Amino acid sequence: MCWPSAKGAVKEAMASFFDSDSPSNLTEYSVSELSGSIKRTVEQAFDQVRVRGEISGYRGPHSSGHAYFALKDDRARIDAVIWKGTFSRLRFRPEEGMEVIATGKVTTFPGSSKYQIVIESMEPAGAGALMALLEERKRKLAAEGLFDAGRKRPLPYMPKVIGVVTSPTGAVIRDILHRIADRFPVHVVVWPVRVQGDGSGDEVAAAIRGFNAIEPGGAMARPDVLIVARGGGSLEDLWGFNDEAVVRAAAASEIPLISAVGHETDWTLIDYAADQRAPTPTGAAEMAVPVKADLEAAISGLSARLKAAVGRQMDNRRQAVRSLARALPSLDQLLALPRRRFDEAALGLGRGLQMNTANKRRQFERVSTELRADLLKGKLSDRRQRIADFMNRAERIVERQVHRGEARVSAADAALRTLPSRLLGQIHRATDRVAGLAARSDAAVRADVRRLRSVIVAQDRILQSLSYRNVLQRGFALVRDAEGGPVRQAAAVTAGMALSLEFADGRVSAIAGEGSGEPVPQPPTPRKKQSKSPEPSGETPKQGTLF
Amino acid sequence: MNTTTQPDVSTLSFEQAVEELERIVSALERGDVALDKSIEIYERGEALKKHCEALLKAAEDRIEKIRLDRAGKPQGVEPLDAD
Numbered sequence A: 001m002c003w004p005s006a007k008g009a010v011k012e013a014m015a016s017f018f019d020s021d022s023p024s025n026l027t028e029y030s031v032s033e034l035s036g037s038i039k040r041t042v043e044q045a046f047d048q049v050r051v052r053g054e055i056s057g058y059r060g061p062h063s064s065g066h067a068y069f070a071l072k073d074d075r076a077r078i079d080a081v082i083w084k085g086t087f088s089r090l091r092f093r094p095e096e097g098m099e100v101i102a103t104g105k106v107t108t109f110p111g112s113s114k115y116q117i118v119i120e121s122m123e124p125a126g127a128g129a130l131m132a133l134l135e136e137r138k139r140k141l142a143a144e145g146l147f148d149a150g151r152k153r154p155l156p157y158m159p160k161v162i163g164v165v166t167s168p169t170g171a172v173i174r175d176i177l178h179r180i181a182d183r184f185p186v187h188v189v190v191w192p193v194r195v196q197g198d199g200s201g202d203e204v205a206a207a208i209r210g211f212n213a214i215e216p217g218g219a220m221a222r223p224d225v226l227i228v229a230r231g232g233g234s235l236e237d238l239w240g241f242n243d244e245a246v247v248r249a250a251a252a253s254e255i256p257l258i259s260a261v262g263h264e265t266d267w268t269l270i271d272y273a274a275d276q277r278a279p280t281p282t283g284a285a286e287m288a289v290p291v292k293a294d295l296e297a298a299i300s301g302l303s304a305r306l307k308a309a310v311g312r313q314m315d316n317r318r319q320a321v322r323s324l325a326r327a328l329p330s331l332d333q334l335l336a337l338p339r340r341r342f343d344e345a346a347l348g349l350g351r352g353l354q355m356n357t358a359n360k361r362r363q364f365e366r367v368s369t370e371l372r373a374d375l376l377k378g379k380l381s382d383r384r385q386r387i388a389d390f391m392n393r394a395e396r397i398v399e400r401q402v403h404r405g406e407a408r409v410s411a412a413d414a415a416l417r418t419l420p421s422r423l424l425g426q427i428h429r430a431t432d433r434v435a436g437l438a439a440r441s442d443a444a445v446r447a448d449v450r451r452l453r454s455v456i457v458a459q460d461r462i463l464q465s466l467s468y469r470n471v472l473q474r475g476f477a478l479v480r481d482a483e484g485g486p487v488r489q490a491a492a493v494t495a496g497m498a499l500s501l502e503f504a505d506g507r508v509s510a511i512a513g514e515g516s517g518e519p520v521p522q523p524p525t526p527r528k529k530q531s532k533s534p535e536p537s538g539e540t541p542k543q544g545t546l547f
Numbered sequence B: 001m002n003t004t005t006q007p008d009v010s011t012l013s014f015e016q017a018v019e020e021l022e023r024i025v026s027a028l029e030r031g032d033v034a035l036d037k038s039i040e041i042y043e044r045g046e047a048l049k050k051h052c053e054a055l056l057k058a059a060e061d062r063i064e065k066i067r068l069d070r071a072g073k074p075q076g077v078e079p080l081d082a083d
Helices: A003-020 A031-045 A084-089 A127-143 A171-183 A200-213 A244-252 A269-273 A281-288 A292-327 A331-370 A373-466 A468-473 A534-544 B014-030 B035-058
Strands: A049-056 A067-072 A077-082 A099-109 A114-124 A161-166 A187-192 A225-230 A257-261 A478-481 A498-503 A506-511 B062-068 B074-079
Touching (some): A031 A099, A077 A099, A127 A244, A127 A269, A161 A171, A161 A200, A171 A187, A171 A225, A171 A281, A187 A200, A225 A281, A244 A269, A257 A269, A257 A281, A292 B014, A292 B035, A373 A468, B014 B035
Parallel strands (some): A077 A114, A161 A187, A161 A225, A187 B062, A225 A257
Antiparallel strands (some): A049 A067, A049 A099, A067 A077, A099 A114, A498 A506, B062 B074
16 A cells, blocks of 8 residues: 555655744745655656546647547546557557556655546446446447448359458468468458557557548459458457447448457457458458459359250150150051951952952852743744734834825925916916006106206306396496406506406407596497397207207 | 340349359250250350359459558558468
């Protein structure tokens, strides 16, 4: 126990303090001397203390790397500091409210005379406390749905690139690489991290995010699956993998993630957020890649089965064709039945003929026994009699025919005898008819001639009455020009124009004079009375010659 | 021989290719495939097998480590010697 000794030291110091001076002549110390004395005393008295308390006011390490907070219990508190060097050696990450057992020394700063404990090592106050913290955090993250089964994605069957987040040295990465090489050597990319101590969680989370940030097809290969691995250790050793940042990064990882932290019995929160939890790093490698040899064997097995199956298919079909071909009856078989029928029929033909002949023969023999000469004789006389009867009847018929013929001949003969006189009479009658007809024909022709002549006379009369000559007869003249065309108007006549004047009794040539009106006194040609033209009188005898 | 209804063999993942190959094999083994169809799927089976083998062969045996800068950002990769 250090408390009594510490108290003693204080008393001692106080005693010397008072001894040096009476109340009236107390030695005067400077503040620095006093503070320095206190510091010495405190540091001597509390050089190595072990204190249990709850972390309070923890805000993580300062930018300098030191951590400042306080330890408290229900009645008191003491400031605490963890220097940078110590902090990095801590096996777990301090958290607000965590009950811890800290070992260190108490010291004061003369500058402010505040005392504090400088922690050299610290551990959680028993597994129970850590477990309670873990449970609490697990409940909280589970409530956010980070552990939901629906979030889990299947691992790729045959990844080309595997990303491993772990320490680049040590047994874990070696085990993983060996197992992967054994099963299916693929491209492995290791993201080196610290897997223990404060800050390890942040590194692991950053590594998970970093792998996810690699663009597909970029300079660095983007993994198809991630393994986050760490070997076995105490709860404190594995504490980094309970870090909220790690859990969130694992849950958010787009690349399927296998967690393999600690031994099979060690559960950390990343295991709940991972898509698969492997019991060991080796197990993670087994989950990540199939066994290449197995695949090759399976492929060649399938290939062999494929060949065999298709071969068998062909065989089966060949077999089927063959048996069908066998089942197909041969031509001989096909013809056997008809042939047999034919043979039987052919056989029957001969036999039938024989039987038929025999039958007929029997019939003939039966009939022939009845055929006797007297039978024939009777039949013959019968026929003879009938023939005689026929002969008689034929004779009579012929006689009758002859008589009928003779009567018709004599009748025809008598008719022939009267024929000349009958023909003569007919000739006479015909001659009379011809004479009559001739007489009638003459009379008819004459009457016709008379009628036609009278028609002609009448027509001529009409013609004569219509002729311009009749006008000429009445003393008019027809004026013609040189061409013989009639001149109808005085305007058509010019002086000196040759004209021809036609009168009833003939034509006179004339020359047209100057002016109009009366002709120059010149003894006019006396109009001769035109006697009847001899032409019409001559027409009648001419016409008479027509007949 | 690729029929138009089926995806090109080369686009299939290993799993898909194996699955289809298994389907083809069992169909042929059942023997309920028409003769001309059986030739066709046999040829596809052969192509699938080749594709699977090529995928298996294509796997790259390479181990790298991400090189980080001081800020913890990846700078590139370097070979990792774990032993």
